[in-house]
Each structure stands twice: as C-alpha cells, then as structure tokens.
Amino acid sequence: MKDLSTGVECNGILVPPSPFLTDARLRRIRSGRYQHEAMAGVLATVGPRDRVLDLGAGLGIVGAAALQRTGAEALLAYEANPALIPKISELYALNGLCDRSEVRHGVLWSGETRPETVPLNVANDFPK
Secondary structure, three states: OOOOOOOEOOEEEOOOOOOOHHHHHHHHHHHOOHHHHHHHHHOOOOOOOOEEEEEOOOHHHHHHHHHHHHHHOOEEEEEEEEHHHHHHHHHHHHHOOOHHEEEEEEOOOOOOOOOOOOOOOOOOOOEE
C-alpha cells in the first residue's frame, strides 16, 4: 500500500480522500488488513463474466476489487449509510469503473412484513 495525493491505495484500488479514512482504517489499509477476509473471498471466487452484488458496500473497496482485479462483468452495490454513497461513487470513478458499476442507497429486507423505515446505527468509526 502506498499513499497517493488522491488518498491511499488498497489492494490496487485507489481510495479518494474522505472523512471516513480514519487513522485506524488507514493503518489497516496500509498493513493489508483492511477487509482482508472479504477481499480474499472475492479474489478467490469472482471471475470474468460474473456479476457481483455487494450488500453493505462500506467504502466500496472490496466491490471495486471484484471488478478491477477479477474481470467481473458488473457490480451492483447497496449501502445503507447515505453519507457513504458519494464517496463510493467517487472511488468507482477514480478507478475507471463507472461503466460497470452502480451504487444504490438502501436497506434490503426480505419477508412480507417489511417496515417503511428502519433505524440506521452508524458504527463509531464512521463520522456522521
């Protein structure tokens, strides 16, 4: 991992500057520990022509790697935290992935008793 004037690099993915890049998160990115299990799973299972559904996209790094590093055909990402949506879109653009990716704000729910709204509990390491 190396620092860039545009942010940081994580597993070949350029991550733009963001208030969500906390010191702790930056340490995990630089050490290769950020989402390492999810990243390993994506790289081991996603292949060319696959279509990826990313539920809980977070910063967008793992989904971007699915496209950039595996040759997957398309990515549809959902994220419940509306503050992350512009940063995920920016990350996709910075990495030249806009033509194969889409990010949507939403909470996915299964079952017939879906509520109209649900509370969103944002983790302490994501600024509000």
